[in-house]
Amino acid sequence: METEKHIVDDKKNILIWVDLLILTFVTVEIAQFDFKTLTILIALGVATFKTILVGYFFMHLKFENRFFKTMVFLCLFVLIAVLAILFIDYSYR
């Protein structure tokens, strides 16, 4: 079986890693502020962005074909839709 190799230069990997560290710092820091209804949205937004970075670069989704990308984003869509419906309850309770 042929194995395809994807060479990603170290500079880019380190850059992504630093981004993830910064975003982790952001997650911790913003936790002390009360953004009212936006609190959850911001926290989940940062977490989702970090997930996309990990999936796209470290897990090589970037190099996969459109089918796999569609599958992953469909799953992400389901998760977002579930959370959106969940927060209809919490926003109006």
Added chain:
Amino acid sequence: MESEKMATEITPKGYVNFFEESHGLKSWIFTHDHKRIALLYFYGVVGFFLMGVVLGLLMKFEMITPGETIMKPQTYNSLFTLHGVIMVFLFIIPAVPAIFGNFFLPILIGADDVAFPKLNLLSWYLYVIGGIMALSTLILGDGPPDTGWTFYAPYSVKTGTNVIMAVMAAFVLGFSSILTGLNFIVTMHRMRAPGMDWMKMPLFPWALYATSWVQVLATPIIGITLLMVVAERVLGVGFFDPSIGGDPVLYQHLFWIYSHPAVYIMILPAMGLISEMIPVFVKKSIFGYKAIVYSSLAIAFVGYFVWGHHMFTSGMSGQARVVFSILTFLVAIPSGVKVFNWVATMFKGSIDLQTPLLYCMAFIFLFMIGGFTGLVVGALSADVHVHDTYFVVAHFHYVMFGGTGFAFIGALHYWYPKMFGRMYNKKVANIGFGVLFTGFNILYFPMFILGIQGMPRRYYDYLPEYSTWHKVSTMGSWVVAIGLIIIIANLVKAYRKGEPATGNVWGGITLEWETKSPPPLLNFDKPPTVTHGPYDYSILNK
């Protein structure tokens, strides 16, 4: 076709089927053969089903009179919890995908096994471990849990019974389910026979495909939720208990985000079985193949977003209740499409009323009752009155037992000759069906009446006005037991003394009927090439 001609004959001498390929306990418990793993599941699932039935019979016997009949209230609470855990996690969820899916999915798509045979065996081991953990609650710790199979917080984080072991059992069983789903998705993407494009794939694999995505995406949520219960009980983290800052409604959200899609894990494969069986016994192409395919996918997709209808009276916001009610009505549409297509397939068909078709017809009838009463509880105003009453118990038993249970037994009669190479007594099978169908309705229909009258579910005691229908229902449970005994005795007898079955006992044209009964280790003597649609009965005239 040469292979079809061969398959109609009784298997020749010298032929080695998958039973005879190797012998001894080791050859079974370390097997990678999908058919053997399916049978390992079969014995486990049927064993757990019978335990669940016994618990159900005991519960019904307790309810024959008000007050104490044969057990104390705490025992009754534990019995309905264990009955639920066993029937949901150890029977209905794994039954169709793990047994018939494992056995027939590769054969139906012309493959020699699933994509990951070792992972398949691991799934079975996890199933067995989870099952043992669930049963161990009977003897370990402070007694079996008394929370109901839903483990609702905050009671589940406060009760002194052995909740942790039970939720860990469900956690482990979840892994088994995820791995099976993953295996099936990859198998269908990668291992279809030459010529079998997606729209030539039989409808049972399609149903399994939709189900597998639900298994893979939804099951982790219940895993995390149950771990949160454990964290709350052990570490005192305030997730769900309001006295330490938690939200009990959050538990219900998280639980049903998985457990409602899990209802589709239970029913979708059963619908696939019905779609598989009906064309064979009416010798007609299925009506609206693509509509059935897309309705399976639609049910799986919309099914993710309707969980809140279990929580209409739990203190959710009014806006959320309206959204969930609308979405619930939406999910009924693809189910209706399927029922229409099955009936339309039978219309003007050459109907051969064999045992499996009887089960298919019973499925349609009982599932319709279960489905329509689901709309009653999906409507906000009606649900307020019947929520947590026997009406709901009747509704989900009509869907789960009347639907999935009947489809399971029907499929067992359909594929039994293929799996075991023996034919059962058809007359006794029909009698077993008749007794089971009658008993089922005597057992569960009175529960609709009791529910409308206001009898709450899970209550140990009741007022005298409910007495008559409780008695009728209990008697129905005895008839169901007799029906099951007839069915099981007939199949066991067939296994030991049944007539050898031909390769194609029902005249089907899907790939499993092109191989011998029981199939060889790698399913086919030579890899099949697909040249026609799965239900294209016009080829019989050529």
